Amino acid sequence: MQTIKEQQVAAVRISGLKVRTRNADETQPSRAKIGPMWQRFFAEELYQKIPGKQAESAMYGVYSGYESDAQGLFDVTAGVATQAPAAGYESVVIEPGRYLVFEARGPMPDAIISTWQQVWAYFEQPGVESRAFVTDFELYQADDVALIYIGIC
Numbered sequence: 001m002q003t004i005k006e007q008q009v010a011a012v013r014i015s016g017l018k019v020r021t022r023n024a025d026e027t028q029p030s031r032a033k034i035g036p037m038w039q040r041f042f043a044e045e046l047y048q049k050i051p052g053k054q055a056e057s058a059m060y061g062v063y064s065g066y067e068s069d070a071q072g073l074f075d076v077t078a079g080v081a082t083q084a085p086a087a088g089y090e091s092v093v094i095e096p097g098r099y100l101v102f103e104a105r106g107p108m109p110d111a112i113i114s115t116w117q118q119v120w121a122y123f124e125q126p127g128v129e130s131r132a133f134v135t136d137f138e139l140y141q142a143d144d145v146a147l148i149y150i151g152i153c
Contacts, residue, residue, distance in 0.1 A: 004100050006098060006099070007098075007101050009094065009099050010096050011095065011096045012094040013082050013084070013085070013093050014062050014080065014082070014093075015082040016046060016089055017041055017077065018077040018090035019033040020033075020075050022071070022072060024071070033076075038061075047059055050079060051087060052082040052086050053086075057080040058080075058141060059078070059140040060079055060080065062076070062137045063075070063137065064136075066133040070123075077092045092135070093135075094135045095132075099151050099152065100150045101148070102122075103115070103145070103147055104145070106144055107144060108144065112148070130152065131151065132151035132152055134151050
């Protein structure tokens with residue numbers, strides 16, 4: 001298991017594309033929504049086109065609107081940091097607070113999928129922090145490096 005660090009995160013507004021899904025659906029290609037959303041994000045070059053993008057913004061994948069826990073429905077937003085909601089796009093605010101940070105390295109999306117499996121395994125262990133299930137997010141630092149931030153109570 002990789003080194004996991006705790007970090008305090010400030011609120012950040014993310015604007016982009018959004019889908020509602022659940023983990024069980026994402027394992028079935030015919031029902032998966034996250035991959036197609038990211039394909040559209042890249043095909044339409046939205047990283048450059050979303051109005052009001054902050055100059056140094058990374059790409060984000062934000063998980064929010066949790067119905068319950070890792071088994072329930074949730075929203076995923078692929079986007080960039082903006083000062084205000086971007087016209088014509090969905091907007092979500094990453095909640096400020098305590099997060100555990102997991103690093104994904106390697107070819108995407110395999111590295112991110114593998115790291116999410118590590119996240120789920122970590123939180124199944126007895127005695128570890130509890131997930132908040134408010135906002136979690138992926139911050140893409142390079143083509144082969146992303147950080148997954150998991151909100152904790």
